[in-house]
Amino acid sequence: MDYSVARARARTAEESLRLQEPVSMRSIQTHLETASGRPIVIKPIDNTPTDKVCGLWFGLDDLDLILHAKAASEVHRQQIVLHEFAHMILRHEQEVLSHNDAKVFFPDLDPERVVSALKRTYFADELEVTAELLADRLASRIRRSYRQPDAEPGNFGAVFG
Numbered sequence: 001m002d003y004s005v006a007r008a009r010a011r012t013a014e015e016s017l018r019l020q021e022p023v024s025m026r027s028i029q030t031h032l033e034t035a036s037g038r039p040i041v042i043k044p045i046d047n048t049p050t051d052k053v054c055g056l057w058f059g060l061d062d063l064d065l066i067l068h069a070k071a072a073s074e075v076h077r078q079q080i081v082l083h084e085f086a087h088m089i090l091r092h093e094q095e096v097l098s099h100n101d102a103k104v105f106f107p108d109l110d111p112e113r114v115v116s117a118l119k120r121t122y123f124a125d126e127l128e129v130t131a132e133l134l135a136d137r138l139a140s141r142i143r144r145s146y147r148q149p150d151a152e153p154g155n156f157g158a159v160f161g
Contacts (some may be wrong), residue, residue: 001126010133013089014141022145025078028138032088038134042081042155044070055080057087064088078142079135091128 029040038065045067046057059067066084071077 001129003129006126006130006133009090009130010086010137013086013130013134014137017089019141023138023141025081025142028082028085028142032085036064036088042066043054044068055084057084067084075139079139082138083131084133084140086131087127089134090127090131091129112115 008038017028017031019027029042033040039062041063043065054069056067058067066081068077068080070078
């Protein structure tokens with residue numbers, strides 16, 4: 001894999017967002033919601049079928065849902081969510097999710113509502129590396145904004161539950 005290509009794609013994607021300062025988790029989420037016309041709901045994962053799950057992005061019929069594993073810190077949780085945001089920004093294709101898979105994560109939800117999910121099994125491929133590099137760039141923007149005197153509170157994840 002050519003990491004210079006992944007870095008260039010991440011840089012181009014971040015620049016194309018034209019985010020206004022100060023940048024925060026909330027401002028990125030609002031930007032994505034406005035661009036897609038769909039709300040984004042972010043929630044912790046209580047029980048996962050595997051310990052290898054950090055974050056998941058599901059496309060439901062009326063919203064995008066990001067689930068994140070319990071993280072050791074707010075910064076780690078932020079990185080997990082930013083990684084899923086990066087997949088959205090990069091327009092990585094989601095796959096149709098089977099009813100059985102939908103029931104694993106949403107036992108109380110009609111499986112017809114779960115339209116798609118971004119499923120990954122190999123974490124060193126170009127899509128994953130590019131998403132992580134873009135998440136790093138977004139985190140850096142948040143940190144720079146956080147150091148500004150007029151930065152809004154909650155830059156490190158306090159705005160989602």
